[in-house]
Amino acid sequence: MQGYDKYAFEPFAVTVDLAVLTIRAGALHVLLVERGQEPYAGHWALPGGFVLPDESAETAARRELAEETGLSDVSGLHLEQLRTYSEPGRDPRMRVVSVAFTALLPDAPEPRGGGDAAEARWLPYDSAGPLAFDHDRILADAHDRIGAQLENSCLATAFCPPEFTLGELQQVYETVWGIALDRPNFRRKVLASPGFVEPVPGAARLTGGRGKPAALYRAGTATALQPPLLRPSREGRPE
Amino acid sequence: MQGYDKYAFEPFAVTVDLAVLTIRAGALHVLLVERGQEPYAGHWALPGGFVLPDESAETAARRELAEETGLSDVSGLHLEQLRTYSEPGRDPRMRVVSVAFTALLPDAPEPRGGGDAAEARWLPYDSAGPLAFDHDRILADAHDRIGAQLENSCLATAFCPPEFTLGELQQVYETVWGIALDRPNFRRKVLASPGFVEPVPGAARLTGGRGKPAALYRAGTATALQPPLLRPSREGRPE
DNA sequence: CCTTTTATAGTCGAGATGACTCTAAAAGGG
DNA sequence: CCCTTTTAGAGTCATCTCGACTATAAAAGG
Numbered sequence: 001m002q003g004y005d006k007y008a009f010e011p012f013a014v015t016v017d018l019a020v021l022t023i024r025a026g027a028l029h030v031l032l033v034e035r036g037q038e039p040y041a042g043h044w045a046l047p048g049g050f051v052l053p054d055e056s057a058e059t060a061a062r063r064e065l066a067e068e069t070g071l072s073d074v075s076g077l078h079l080e081q082l083r084t085y086s087e088p089g090r091d092p093r094m095r096v097v098s099v100a101f102t103a104l105l106p107d108a109p110e111p112r113g114g115g116d117a118a119e120a121r122w123l124p125y126d127s128a129g130p131l132a133f134d135h136d137r138i139l140a141d142a143h144d145r146i147g148a149q150l151e152n153s154c155l156a157t158a159f160c161p162p163e164f165t166l167g168e169l170q171q172v173y174e175t176v177w178g179i180a181l182d183r184p185n186f187r188r189k190v191l192a193s194p195g196f197v198e199p200v201p202g203a204a205r206l207t208g209g210r211g212k213p214a215a216l217y218r219a220g221t222a223t224a225l226q227p228p229l230l231r232p233s234r235e236g237r238p239e
Numbered sequence: 240m241q242g243y244d245k246y247a248f249e250p251f252a253v254t255v256d257l258a259v260l261t262i263r264a265g266a267l268h269v270l271l272v273e274r275g276q277e278p279y280a281g282h283w284a285l286p287g288g289f290v291l292p293d294e295s296a297e298t299a300a301r302r303e304l305a306e307e308t309g310l311s312d313v314s315g316l317h318l319e320q321l322r323t324y325s326e327p328g329r330d331p332r333m334r335v336v337s338v339a340f341t342a343l344l345p346d347a348p349e350p351r352g353g354g355d356a357a358e359a360r361w362l363p364y365d366s367a368g369p370l371a372f373d374h375d376r377i378l379a380d381a382h383d384r385i386g387a388q389l390e391n392s393c394l395a396t397a398f399c400p401p402e403f404t405l406g407e408l409q410q411v412y413e414t415v416w417g418i419a420l421d422r423p424n425f426r427r428k429v430l431a432s433p434g435f436v437e438p439v440p441g442a443a444r445l446t447g448g449r450g451k452p453a454a455l456y457r458a459g460t461a462t463a464l465q466p467p468l469l470r471p472s473r474e475g476r477p478e
Numbered sequence: 479c480c481t482t483t484t485a486t487a488g489t490c491g492a493g494a495t496g497a498c499t500c501t502a503a504a505a506g507g508g
Numbered sequence: 509c510c511c512t513t514t515t516a517g518a519g520t521c522a523t524c525t526c527g528a529c530t531a532t533a534a535a536a537g538g
Contacts, residue, residue, distance in 0.1 A: 010289075010290075010291070010292040011250025011251065011252070012250065012251055012252075012253045012290070012336075013250070013251075014251045014253070014325070014336050051251070051325065051336075053327075053334065054327055055327065056325045056326045056327060057323060057325040057336070058325075081322050081323065083320050083322070083323075084296060084320065084322075084323040084338045086253070086290065086295045086296040086297075086338065087295045088292075088293055088294065088295060095292065097251075097253050097290075097296070097336070097338075099323045099325065099336075148391075152387075165516085166516085166517090167515075167516075182496070182497075182498090183515090183516080183517085184497095184498085184499095184516095184517075184518080184519085185495070185496065185497085187516085187517070187518095188494095188495090189494095189495090192494090209503095209504065209505080209514090209515070209516090210504075210505060210506090210513080210514050210515065211502095211503070211504055211505080211513085211514040211515025211516060212502060212503040212504050212514080212515055212516040212517075213503070213504065213515090213516080214515075214516055214517085215516080215517090227469065227494085228467070228469070230466065230467070232495095232496085404485085405485085405486095406484075406485075421527070421528070421529090422484090422485080422486085423485095423486075423487080423488085423528095423529085424526070424527060424528080426485085426486070426487095427526090428525095428526085431525095448483090448484070448485090448534095448535065448536080449482080449483050449484060449535075449536060449537090450482085450483040450484025450485065450533095450534070450535055450536075451483080451484055451485040451486075451533060451534040451535050452484090452485080452534070452535065453484075453485055453486090454485085454486090466525085469526095471526095471527080
């Protein structure tokens with residue numbers, strides 16, 4: 001950024017794109033909006049929009065998230081920058097650089113078709129067909145990142161409501177990783193990680209359950225997981 | 240990115256900033272350029288520059304890296320997107336969104352003061368004083384990221400020449416993490432990780448060494464490290 | 479020749495991990 | 509009302525890993 005002047009650069013449009021993930025009925029879901037205009041009219045796309053002149057990308061992402069989901073309290077949930085997509089041809093109309101974010105939601109309030117009047121909906125991750133622009137790749141990158149972060153961070157609690165059972169927490173791992181985990185071993189690992197979860201003083205969940213009622217836990221104060229909760233079954237295949 | 244038109248957005252300048260790291264004489268060094276103009280004239284800054292109209296950020300980063308370091312073959316070295324910095328006030332002159340990258344170099348050819356005629360130099364990471372703009376934060380983020388990646392990836396070989404000893408590889412970890420590692424245990428871990436390193440057919444290093452000559456290794460084909468090489472001494476302090 | 483230095487092999491005990499079994503406590507159906 | 513089903517949670521056990529440590533080999537330097 002040495003010695004440039006105001007006319008040495010080409011102006012770009014800067015947008016944010018959001019990969020908003022949640023877990024519904026044991027399956028990973030992603031928030032998508034249906035495009036009403038060309039290009040990609042009728043296609044599904046990740047929600048997003050322009051960064052305003054006085055906003056950072058993070059601020060813009062949080063604003064768009066509130067607009068698209070209709071959530072009033074968007075301040076507490078997990079929002080993290082994923083990466084920036086800047087290929088010259090990624091938007092056929094003009095030069096758009098997009099800063100992508102991942103967001104994780106506990107339960108799934110049905111979106112109320114946000115500010116741009118397009119339809120917004122939760123769709124299962126696996127059947128999120130071809131998306132507009134390069135959003136397939138952004139979504140896949142988001143999934144990879146979240147999966148990797150489950151190993152080293154306490155991120156999984158971001159998918160859970162304020163109070164949750166260890167079974168629900170395990171289902172987060174199983175859903176995102178797409179594999180089954182041994183319940184006693186998972187429980188042992190989680191409880192042995194200081195600050196991951198802490199028990200709710202004197203409560204157990206009764207009504208909904210089919211079996212023995214499970215103890216309730218809250219998210220702990222730690223953010224990093226030491227030691228990590230490594231995902232198995234990558235045997236014999238580096239990469 | 241729903242239904243916008245050409246005039247619904249404010250144009251931004253988009254730049255790349257590079258945190259180029261290497262290891263010199265057992266210490267982490269970073270490539271810095273001295274600014275010749277206001278703002279921050281006389282301050283050191285990360286190398287970088289504008290993304291051209293037909294470039295992706297990755298392409299721009301690689302071009303700037305070649306210009307600033309004078310390296311002819313910049314195609315093979317490790318370049319990775321770090322994150323994007325978009326705070327409204329980060330450049331006092333105008334609205335600049337910067338995509339930051341990390342780059343790792345094996346040896347340290349002295350830079351030949353790149354395209355912008357500013358002085359470029361390797362400076363020790365620890366004494367890289369207050370930098371221009373928000374580059375202190377970018378550099379710190381780059382250090383954090385590289386340190387974390389050493390645990391889960393074969394990235395450390397990017398700091399090493401094509402053929403290296405396990406002692407050199409260990410020094411990469413010790414330098415970036417700032418801690419000492421047990422040599423036999425490090426060796427055991429590295430050799431037990433399939434695809435991390437592979438021995439050079441029939442060679443040993445003689446002349447330079449003070450002690451017993453060490454065997455030479457090349458970077459293997461794996462990129463991920465399974466199981467990870469965890470850094471110790473985070474005992475008792477989550478986060 | 480002896481000390482210093484670095485590489486490499488090997489040992490040993492504590493702790494983590496994966497696979498597994500067993501019991502407790504609920505719902506549901508006959 | 510009993511019996512099956514279902515889920516939570518405790519516990520066991522062999523194996524593997526990891527950190528700490530010792531020992532040996534092969535060079536340089538005095």
